[in-house]
Amino acid sequence: xxxxxxxxxxxxxxxxxxxxxxxxxxxxxxxxxKFLIRYAVPYFRFEQAYFDQxxxxxxxxxxxxxxxGAMLALICGPFQFWTGLRQIALSFHxxxxxxxxxxxxxxxxxxxxxxxxxxPHSLGIALRGLxxxxxxxxxxxxxxxxRGMVPLHKEWMARSYLVTFAFxxxxxxxxxxxVASYWGAYAERSTNIAWVSWVVPLLVxxxxxxxxxIYYRQSLPTQ
Numbered sequence: 758x759x760x761x762x763x764x765x766x767x768x769x770x771x772x773x774x775x776x777x778x779x780x781x782x783x784x785x786x787x788x789x790x791k792f793l794i795r796y797a798v799p800y801f802r803f804e805q806a807y808f809d810q811x812x813x814x815x816x817x818x819x820x821x822x823x824x825x826g827a828m829l830a831l832i833c834g835p836f837q838f839w840t841g842l843r844q845i846a847l848s849f850h851x852x853x854x855x856x857x858x859x860x861x862x863x864x865x866x867x868x869x870x871x872x873x874x875x876x877p878h879s880l881g882i883a884l885r886g887l888x889x890x891x892x893x894x895x896x897x898x899x900x901x902x903x904r905g906m907v908p909l910h911k912e913w914m915a916r917s918y919l920v921t922f923a924f925x926x927x928x929x930x931x932x933x934x935x936v937a938s939y940w941g942a943y944a945e946r947s948t949n950i951a952w953v954s955w956v957v958p959l960l961v962x963x964x965x966x967x968x969x970x971i972y973y974r975q976s977l978p979t980q
Contacts, residue, residue, distance in 0.1 A: 815874075829863070830918075833856045834918040837914055838918075898914040919959055919962055926958065930950045
């Protein structure tokens with residue numbers, strides 16, 4: 758008669774040792790700030806030459822709208838994963854969460870408006886796909902917490918921030934010599950990077966999440 762072999766006790770799917778989480782969040786926050794200072798802040802000088810690197814000057818209002826939202830989301834996002842802060846300052850956690858929602862709303866609106874005028878057209882489609890993923894993942898996370906489904910909220914918040922971080926990932930990939938050499942001319946390369954920068958991180962996250970769930974939450978049948 759078949760029996761069951763119990764696997765290790767259940768563990769939270771998105772947590773580990775506090776110092777590891779704190780270290781990772783510090784690294785992520787530092788990378789985000791460096792990205793914003795290097796690539797986003799210069800746009801606020803409103804120098805036409807800087808905008809014209811990618812032909813954004815005629816659409817600078819849409820771009821600034823997108824940048825403002827993305828900056829807010831990138832900065833507020835890491836605070837949502839800091840368990841210690843959530844435990845000692847719940848109101849701060851909630852307010853940074855609300856600001857994150859504002860950032861995603863503003864940033865995705867700007868991204869969609871920009872994508873209509875983006876050249877090549879294939880890149881515009883990729884950006885609309887990214888904006889859609891941003892809205893959906895954040896929306897599900899928000900809906901989950903409204904219903905008190907905290908574990909589900911955490912999972913979708915992680916997905917949302919992976920999409921938010923795609924703007925950093927895009928720049929990182931675009932500057933890699935290997936990518937520049939083998940991913941074609943800018944039009945083709947930028948379109949591919951726009952998809953890869955959020956699809957691949959979400960796929961990796963999903964594999965890790967489901968593998969942990971299988972390992973810690975289920976039992977294996979045996980003879």
